[in-house]
Amino acid sequence: MRYELTDLRLFQAIAESQSLSGGAAAIHITASAASYRLKNLELALGTPLFVRAARGMELTAAGTALLGHVRELLRGLERMHGELGRFSAGLKGNIRLIANSSSLNGFILPSVGRFLNAHPEVNIDLEERASREIAAAIAAGEADVGVLAGEVETQGVRWMPYAVDELILAVPADHPLTREAQAQPGGVRFGAALEHDFVCPGRDTSNVVFLRDTAHRLGRSPNVRLHAPTFDAVLALVEAGVGLALVPRSVAAASLRDGRVVGVRLAEEWARRQLNLVLPAAGKLPAFAEAFAEFLLGDPHVAATRDALP
DSSP states (O other): OOOOHHHHHHHHHHHHHTOHHHHHHHTTOOHHHHHHHHHHHHHHHTSOOEEEETTEEEEOHHHHHHHHHHHHHHHHHHHHHHHHGGGSSSOOEEEEEEEOHHHIIIIIHHHHHHHHHHOTTEEEEEEEOOHHHHHHHHHTTSOSEEEEESOOOOTTEEEEEEEEEEEEEEEOTTOHHHHHHHHOTTOBOHHHHTTSEEEESOTTSHHHHHHHHHHHHTTOOOEEEEEOSSHHHHHHHHHTTSOBEEEEHHHHHHHHHTTSSEEEEBSSGGGEEEEEEEEESTTOSOHHHHHHHHHHHHOHHHHHHGGGOO
């Protein structure tokens, strides 16, 4: 049974992208070379690892079993490199980070920029996902560090409070909800917001998924007039009077401070949110990834928000 680490890295990349060409691109080889390596790996293991389906390359039962072992093996290699890295100057390695849109846009990106500038030998793969998916992805080895909103009940992970934020309605200054908010100091009900038009980030962002799911629980659907590429664009459209937006207060801070939009509080308890940082079980991260997690937690702006925790 002969195969190389490159074959296993390719197998994982194909499994995660559900595409032979996507997996090849991820490890910087040609599609023809990837096809050759995959066939050799399947021959060496004596079983098919993928089947071709309408949605792309799907794992067989054997492939699913192999993926767990490969992730654990490659994590072990990263830990080994991290331990050996102590004998050379600086941190070196690759970190996979997944986060929901609130934490990503409100807190994480400035921290990531400072960390990368301080550690030029570290690279970060950054992906946005819905909060409900993140802890399970960390437990499954799909990423090293996760940040999500809400409870963490998944086995096989560690978690710690990261930051506190609040979802608000960003509205134009003359919007009817500003008058309603003045009459209701505790905040307006989310159902009242659904009577008005929305502008939102991209359709598949965690922010929009949350908006849609929350509205559906009330038996409603938000009327989204436009999906903009960034939160900055969303807030500019709110300022222009196109609609209102459900956004984290941390993301809208500059627009609120400058008076470009008005922040309307929501009465629902879910609007006040604790963001949590999630890591694999103890001992499963290389030193440079642990250092990155500590850097995120230690950011003074982030740490200051935790004073609101009970």
